[in-house]
Amino acid sequence: MSVAPRHRLWLLGAVLLIASGLFLVWGLRAPYGFILGLRVTKVAALLLVGASVGAATVMFQTVAHNRLLTPGIVGFDALFVLLQTTLVIMLGGVGYVSLPQIPKFLIESLTLTAAAVALFSLVLRRGADDMTRLVLTGVIFGILMRGLTGFMQRILDPSEFAVVQQATYATFGAVDPLQLSIAAPLFAIVLALSIxxxxxxxxxxLGRTQSLSLGVDHDRLVLLVLTLISLLIAVATALAGPITFLGLLAASLAAASIGTYRHRILIPAAAAVGALILVFGQFVFERLLGFQSTLAVIVEFLGGLLFLFLVLKRRPT
Known part of the structure; x- marks a missing residue:
């Protein structure tokens, strides 16, 4: 007897809850309150980043009509690295490290969101029926920003370059609780609206023509969805750094495990799978294997393999 998609979603939620509980209490030692507080902050960051990227990727794939794409394809990651490099050049390594976390987080989030919304509005100003042009424009801008970033990093001294490298790797160990207090309500609102x-x-x-015939304002809907995606990805990236292929893993596994393309179930399912990947992966590396700062590398590696598999699996049209 098959399990209904809604029941599968509840099962995913239960597994995520168990994984989060294991991360919090496994190997807990004195001082309990201090260590538990650090773990709660890290788990909250893992949950928020994973859920944001997973939900955003599902929506982006829907409006792009392509299950191989992720929001990172339009240059979020490249812009984040360029922003960090620019700040280090302007302020110096010491000045960058001394930046207050909340203003820095807000600057990064607002810059990423504003840049994405500006790109979407500019490219799709004549209508939201040309997502291919949007994706290609994003890829080109990403290449340009990576080239500019590479040039800027060449003029940094070794100590400042080390600061840039550390700032551009995805990490969950240095997330400020105040950042979470800002990001969490925003995430909850955007996710609720997405659902x-x-x-x-x-x-x-079904496509633009079918949408219009069924009474859905396709262009306005796509622009709204892209704005929601911008907010989710901007907050997640500013909070922990870029993880390009996490969304592809979350969206693909959610679609396979839930067995439906109804977005009211698929979006929270992708959010749960994205969060579960990060929480369980961090639990395995930190608690069982004793490794540090390797989860993002593994996620990117597995996501890249999945991307190649999906590309090779597609039949030519």
Whole structure:
């Protein structure tokens, strides 16, 4: 007897809850309050980043009509690295490290969101029916920003370059609780709105012509969805750094495990899978294997393999 998609979603939630509990209490030692507080902050960051990237990727794939794409393809990661490099050049290594965390987080989040919304509005100003042009424009901008970043990093001295490298690697050990207090409510609002427009996304997945014939304002919906995606990815990237292929893993595993393309179920499922990948992966590396700062590398490696598999699996049209 098959399990209903909604029940599978609840099962995913239960597994995520168990994994989070294991991360919090496994090997807990005195001083309990201090260590537990650090772990709660890290788990919250893992949950928020994983859920944001997973949900955003599902919506991006829907409006792009391509299950191989992730929001990182339009240059979020390249812009984040360029922003960190620019700050180090302007302030110096010591000045950058001395930046207050909350203003820095807000600057990064607002810059990433504003840049993404500006790109979407500029490219899609004549209508939201040309996502291919948007993706290609994002790829080109990403290449340009990576080239500019590479040039800027060449003029840094070794100590400042080390600061840039540390700042551009995804890490969950240095997340400020105040950052989470800002990011969490924003994430909850955006995710709730994303789930609310799930039925419209079901229609949008059929294509622009079918959407318009069924009474859905496709262009306005796509611009709204892209804005929500920008907020989710900007907050997640500013909070912990870029993890390009996490979304592809989360979206693919969610679709396979849930067995439905109804977005009111698929979006929270992808959010749960993305969070579960980070929480369980960090638990294995930190608690069982005793490794540090290797999860992002493994996620990127597995995501890259999945991307190659999906590309090779597709039949030519």
């Amino acid at each position: 609310r427009i799930g039925p419209s996304l079901d229609v949008a997945a």
